[in-house]
Amino acid sequence: MNPKKYLATLCLIIAAGLSAEGRFTADYNRLVPKMLNYQGYLTDTLQIPIDDTLDMIFRIYDASTGGNELWNETQTGVIIERGVFSVILGSVNAIPDSVFTGGTDRWLELVVDGDTLSPRTRIVSVGYAYTATYSDTAEYARNASADNDWVRGTPDSVLFTANYLGIARGGAGNVLYGDSAHTHVNLGVACTTGVSGQNYCYATIGGGYRNVASGYYSTVDGGVWNTARDSFTTIGGGYSNTANNSYTTVSGGFRNIADSSNATVGGGYFNTASGFSATVGGGYGNTAGGNYATVSGGVNNTTMDTLATIAGGVNNKIRANFATIGGGKSNFVYGIYGIVAGGYIDTIKASYGGILSGYNNLAGDSLIDTAAVVVGGWNNSVTAKYTFVGGGKNNTASGHSATVAGGEADTSAAPYSFATNYHTFVDSSDTNSAAFTTSHTTASNQVRAAAFSTGTLVFTMDHPSDPMNKILNQYAVGSDEVILFYRGVVTIGSDGKTVVNLPDYFDKINKNPMIQLTGVGSSDIYVAEDVAGNRFVIGGKPGTKVYWTVTAERKDVHARIAKILTPVEQPKTDHLIGHSLDDDAMIGIYDRIKTQGDFQWRTEEGRRVHNESKISERK
Numbered sequence: 001m002n003p004k005k006y007l008a009t010l011c012l013i014i015a016a017g018l019s020a021e022g023r024f025t026a027d028y029n030r031l032v033p034k035m036l037n038y039q040g041y042l043t044d045t046l047q048i049p050i051d052d053t054l055d056m057i058f059r060i061y062d063a064s065t066g067g068n069e070l071w072n073e074t075q076t077g078v079i080i081e082r083g084v085f086s087v088i089l090g091s092v093n094a095i096p097d098s099v100f101t102g103g104t105d106r107w108l109e110l111v112v113d114g115d116t117l118s119p120r121t122r123i124v125s126v127g128y129a130y131t132a133t134y135s136d137t138a139e140y141a142r143n144a145s146a147d148n149d150w151v152r153g154t155p156d157s158v159l160f161t162a163n164y165l166g167i168a169r170g171g172a173g174n175v176l177y178g179d180s181a182h183t184h185v186n187l188g189v190a191c192t193t194g195v196s197g198q199n200y201c202y203a204t205i206g207g208g209y210r211n212v213a214s215g216y217y218s219t220v221d222g223g224v225w226n227t228a229r230d231s232f233t234t235i236g237g238g239y240s241n242t243a244n245n246s247y248t249t250v251s252g253g254f255r256n257i258a259d260s261s262n263a264t265v266g267g268g269y270f271n272t273a274s275g276f277s278a279t280v281g282g283g284y285g286n287t288a289g290g291n292y293a294t295v296s297g298g299v300n301n302t303t304m305d306t307l308a309t310i311a312g313g314v315n316n317k318i319r320a321n322f323a324t325i326g327g328g329k330s331n332f333v334y335g336i337y338g339i340v341a342g343g344y345i346d347t348i349k350a351s352y353g354g355i356l357s358g359y360n361n362l363a364g365d366s367l368i369d370t371a372a373v374v375v376g377g378w379n380n381s382v383t384a385k386y387t388f389v390g391g392g393k394n395n396t397a398s399g400h401s402a403t404v405a406g407g408e409a410d411t412s413a414a415p416y417s418f419a420t421n422y423h424t425f426v427d428s429s430d431t432n433s434a435a436f437t438t439s440h441t442t443a444s445n446q447v448r449a450a451a452f453s454t455g456t457l458v459f460t461m462d463h464p465s466d467p468m469n470k471i472l473n474q475y476a477v478g479s480d481e482v483i484l485f486y487r488g489v490v491t492i493g494s495d496g497k498t499v500v501n502l503p504d505y506f507d508k509i510n511k512n513p514m515i516q517l518t519g520v521g522s523s524d525i526y527v528a529e530d531v532a533g534n535r536f537v538i539g540g541k542p543g544t545k546v547y548w549t550v551t552a553e554r555k556d557v558h559a560r561i562a563k564i565l566t567p568v569e570q571p572k573t574d575h576l577i578g579h580s581l582d583d584d585a586m587i588g589i590y591d592r593i594k595t596q597g598d599f600q601w602r603t604e605e606g607r608r609v610h611n612e613s614k615i616s617e618r619k
Contacts, residue, residue, distance in 0.1 A: 034097075035090035036123075041083045042112065049083025057111035058089055060099055064107050064120050070099045174205075177214075186213075188222070208237070215246075223252070233258075238267070248273075253282070263288075268297070275304075283312070290321070298327070308333075313342070323348075328357070335367055343376070350382075358391075372397075377406070387412075395419075399428060410435075414444070424448075480568045482559040484510060486550040492540045497528055499537050500548060506534045510552035520545040580606050588613050 038058070042050040059072040073093035078085050089095065089108075100106065107120040168174045168186040176184045177194030180201035184193040191211045193203035203213040208222040218228040223237035233243035238252035248258035254269035263273035268282035278288035283297035289304035298312035308318040313327035323333040328342035338348035343357040350364020350372040358376040363369075365383045372382040377391040387397040392406040397419075402412035405420035412419040417426040418434035426433050430441040439448035456475060463470035486506070490498045506513075515536060519525040525546050528539035538546055572579070583606025586599060590610050593599050601607045 034094040035088050036095065037086070038089050038108070039084070039086045040110070042080055042085065043083055050080045051082060052080050053077050054080060054113045056087070056113075058087075059109040059111070060095070060123070061107045061109060061120065062104055064105075064122070067107070070106070071095055188220075191220075211235075218243075226250075241265070256280070271295075275306075286310075293318075301325075316340075331355075335364060338363070346374075348372075353382075361389075380404070399426070399431075402426070414441075417441075482554040482562065484552050484554055486552075488548055490538060490546050490548065492525070492538060492542055492544045492546060494542045496542055497537055497539050498546075499535060502531065502534045502536070502550065504534055506531075506552070509554060509556045511555045513550055513552040516549045516551075518547040520547070578603065578605075583607075583609075586610065 044050065055074065055076045056078050057072060057074045060070045061067040062070060071093070073089070073091075075087055075092055078087060106123040108123055109120045110117045166176050166182040166184045166186075168176055168184070169188065172188070173190040174186045174188060175192045175194075176186055177192065177196050178199040178201075180199045181194060183201040183203075185204045185206075186193045188205045188208045188211050190209055191205045191213075193205055193213050194200045195214045200214065200216050200218075202217045203215070204219045205211050205213050206219070206221040208220065208224055208226065210225045211220040211223060212227040212229075213220045213233075214227070214229055215233055216231040218231065218233045220226045220228050220235045221237055223235070223239055223241070225240040226235045226238065226242070228235050228243045230244060230248070231246045233246065234249045235241050235243050236249075236251040238250070238254055238256070240255045241250040241253060242257045242259075243250050244257065244259045245261045245263065247262045248260070249264045250256050250258050251264075251266045253265065253267040253271070256265040256268065256270070257272045257274070258265050259272060259274040260276050260278060262277040263275065264279045265271050265273050266279075266281045268280070268284055268286070270285045271280040271283060272287045272289075273280045274287065274289045275293045276291040278290065278293045279295070280286045280288050281294075281296040283295070283299055283301070285300040286295040286298060287302045287304075288295045289302065290308050291306045293303045293305065293307065294309045295301045295303060296309075296311045298310070298316070299314045301310040301313060301316045303310050303318035303323075305318060305323065306321045308321065308323045310316050310318060310325045311327055313325065313331070314329040316325045316328065316331045318325060318333045320334055320336045320338060322336055323338045324340070325331050325333060326339075326341040328340065328344055328346070330345045331340045331343060332347045333340055334347075334349045335351045335353050337351060338353045340346050340348055340355045341357055343355065343359060343361065345360045346355040346358060346363075347361070348355060348363040349366055350369035351367050352371045353363035353369070354371075354373045355361050355363050356375045358374065358378060358380065360379045361374040361377065362381040362383070363374050364372040368385070369383060369387070370385045372384065372387045374380050374382055374389045375391050377389065377395065378393040380389040380392065380395045382389050382397045382402075384398055384400050384402065386401040387399070387403070389395050389397050389404045390406045392404070392410070393408045395404040395407065395410045397404045397412045399413050399417050400415040402414065402417045403419075404410045404412050405418070407419075407421040407424070409422065410419040410424045412426045412435075413428040414426050414430045414433060416432050417430065419426050419436075421437040424435040424437060425440040426435050427441055429444070430446060431444045433441040433444055433446040434448070435441050436447075436449040441448050459474040459476070461472050461474070462468075463472040486502060488500065490500055492498050513531040515527050515531065517525050517527065517538060519540065522541050522544045525538060525540035525544060527536065529535075529537035531550065531552075536550075538548065540546070580602035583602050586593065586601070587606060587610045590599065590601075601610075
């Protein structure tokens with residue numbers, strides 16, 4: 001093997017220390033080590049790096065070839081890994097000061113395993129730091145105060161400067177303004193720290209181009225055309241971002257602005273945090289203009305009020321304190337503490353109002369419509385206090401505490417009213433009323449439905465004999481026909497007849513009328529003429545008092561529809577097959593009624609659901 005030196009460099013020399021008074025002193029001369037750190041790189045003749053342990057001889061000459069040998073030492077067992085080795089020259093044989101006091105160049109020669117490497121390596125200026133040992137005899141050194149030179153006091157201590165130091169990248173067009181410029185760090189290109197005519201300290205630019213850090217403790221880490229204008233402002237990077245007020249932060253992005261104290265923009269582009277302690281997390285074109293307001297992200301979202309929050313979405317706006325929009329598009333909140341979770345073109349004007357989601361829903365016409373809520377749906381509105389729409393389409397709850405459960409085109413306009421299903425309407429004057437399935441209320445405290453189904457219709461009231469302690473239940477008459485009843489009292493005239501006039505609409509809504517007569521004190525009564533033209537005639541003994549009843553089958557549209565939709569007999573379909581309506585009636589109450597009659601479960605399903613309901617009650 002014929003090793004050859006591919007690269008050998010002189011790396012470091014230990015410089016003289018400083019005294020506590022900031023002056024060089026003779027005592028510290030004795031601390032200067034007589035050694036040099038030397039690193040090299042060895043390959044063989046085929047340029048393959050050496051991995052070996054070899055002996056080396058180091059010599060210092062006063063010429064590149066020939067000349068006088070000034071110093072030498074031999075180091076054994078030098079470890080070489082992948083061609084690289086490192087030694088401390090002078091660790092075996094100290095290098096005397098006289099080696100570097102001759103005023104001429106010095107050259108290092110290396111002998112590896114008996115082979116002398118060529119050419120010799122020139123020792124550059126760092127080696128001449130050895131002359132620092134003579135500073136105690138130099139007049140200027142004894143009188144010199146500490147400057148900004150890099151020094152360290154003892155071996156292995158931290159390298160520092162004797163005074164405050166300004167650092168800037170040279171030849172890069174950087175500007176450090178003010179008397180405190182010696183505290184600035186400016187490592188960018190064409191960047192500026194401080195302000196002309198002002199003495200702002202500790203401004204820092206980590207890199208980038210055309211950045212400005214002009215306030216006390218202001219920082220721009222990098223990027224292009226970023227400006228940190230006030231005290232304790234920070235810009236992480238990006239392009240053309242601005243931190244305008246104290247303690248503001250822009251982490252990055254493009255043309256973002258943190259414009260009020262403690263405001264933050266996390267990233268994105270064209271975002272502005274202009275309220276005190278306001279935050280924009282990111283996105284595009286968002287504005288957090290209220291104190292402590294937040295826009296987490298999205299596009300063109302704006303909140304201008306205190307502690308308002310927009311989580312995301314597009315074109316959402318808040319104009320009320322403590323309001324929230326979760327997301328969606330083009331949603332608006334004008335009421336304090338209002339919440340829109342999402343959706344499209346949903347609007348809250350009520351205080352404490354809420355919209356979960358949906359399209360073009362409205363919660364409140366004004367701030368006084370407190371706690372108006374729309375859960376969702378399409379084009380629903382709640383426009384009074386404590387109103388509620390559960391969902392559906394084109395529904396309106398406009399009475400105080402009114403409710404529309406859902407459906408389409410339902411209106412609950414009266415206080416404490418309820419409407420649901422399709423095209424139902426509770427008039428504004430019909431307080432405490434409810435309407436179901438295309439029906440309209442006609443009075444207060446009324447329930448209206450196009451068809452009403454129940455096992456037995458019960459009318460409940462206070463018992464007239466003991467209203468405070470008892471209830472009176474009255475049961476409706478059932479029939480397989482839709483029947484109307486008419487009744488009255490007449491007295492037969494001297495001619496043995498009397499005419500009974502029925503309502504003038506009788507013939508229009510009835511068919512198949514039947515007449516029943518009861519005489520008082522006489523059975524000599526009869527129907528002289530049947531019902532025709534909304535009238536009939538009773539005949540009998542003159543002067544007899546007669547009770548009459550007319551029953552007739554309804555023929556109006558509503559009755560005919562009810563008969564079609566709910567015929568007297570109909571087959572069970574879908575989920576009702578095998579399911580017992582009788583069992584439904586007993587679920588939850590079977591234990592109370594089982595000893596009072598022959599009550600038996602028709603299906604095991606009914607028994608199971610009943611038992612589960614009892615377990616649920618115990619929990």
